[in-house]
Amino acid sequence: MRNINPVALSVVGGVSILAATYILFWVLFLCLDSPNAAREAINILGSYFGGVATLWAAFIAAYLFNDWRVEKNYDLENKYLSNIVIGLRDIHAELLEMQDSSKQIKEVPSKIISYASYLNRSRFEIKPALNKLDADVLIYSRLLNDKDLLDLLENLKGYCYSFENQYNQLIHKYYRDYLNKLNDYFSSTQIVNIDHKDKTSYERIYLEDERRFLSSEIKEIKKFFYLHKSCNANGEKISIDFLELADCSVEAINKFQDACIKKLRPKNET
Known part of the structure; x- marks a missing residue:
């Protein structure tokens, strides 16, 4: 009618x-x-x-x-879904940035990866942003008696919390130690990287002395990517390597966004 x-x-x-x-x-x-x-x-x-x-x-x-009443329900549904989709935008962008820089740093055993921006860039805090989505998702789920988004959000939070924690450890410990040691090498040898105008952002193959000087830091980064991490996802505790954790986090947010967009209804479908 x-x-x-x-x-x-x-x-x-x-x-x-x-x-x-x-x-x-x-x-x-x-x-x-x-x-x-x-x-x-x-x-x-x-x-x-x-x-x-x-x-x-x-x-x-x-x-x-x-x-x-149907019109108001439609407005409420789409309002909360729109808020959720908008809230996911910055989280998604940050996850992609973290995933890209992680893949770059994984190349440290084979070549110099020197990007100070990985340490100094302004970070978007994922955990507080996901917590803010809880309210909109909970209201939407109660409004439609639909628990699908709640389950997808919990799965997303499980992956993202673990990925963000591990990423912070990679950047602020292992990669920072690596860059500091690299700078020490250049300072002690007084070598100037004349091939690179920006001395804080470049990558190239190691010289043998450089690889030997950085061997301990390279080993730590290599071990970080090799060892599996613990993660709570899909209601259970799993063991997963770091880059797979990054991929799963991006996949989880893509699934969550797709579910929200599918639930957004044109007016003529109400």
Whole structure:
């Protein structure tokens, strides 16, 4: 009934009532054996018409109220879904940035990877952002009695919390130690990297002395990527390597975004 125009429904109903009243008038007029048949027919039909008109008005009011309620539910659903999708945008961008820099740092055993921006860039905090989404997801789930988004969010949080914690350890311990040792090497040998205008952002193959000087830091980074990490996902504790954890985090947010977008409904589908 959502696609029925209330004005058209009122007009059709009104015309139908008038037509029925007109037909009944003539039926009563012809059936009543009285010199005042017309007056009596009108009196009888007056009560009938008033009752039917009252019932029809109540029906239209109930229809309009239901129409308004459906409209408001639609607005609430899409409001919360839109808030969730917008809230995921910065989280998604940060995850992709972390994933890309992690893959770069994994190349440290084979070549110099020197990007001070990995340490100094302004970071978007994923955990607080995900916590803020909890309220909108919870309200939406209660509004529609739909737990799918809650389950997807919990899965996303499990991967992202673990990935962010491990990434911070990689950047602020292992990679920072590596860059500090690299700078020590250049300071002690007074070597100038003339091939690179920006001395804080470059990559190239090691010289043998450089590899030997950085051997301990290279070994630690290599071990970090080799060892599996613990992660709570899909309601259970799993063991996973770091880059796989990064991939799963990005995949989880893609699934969550896709689910929200599919649930966003055009008005003509309500």
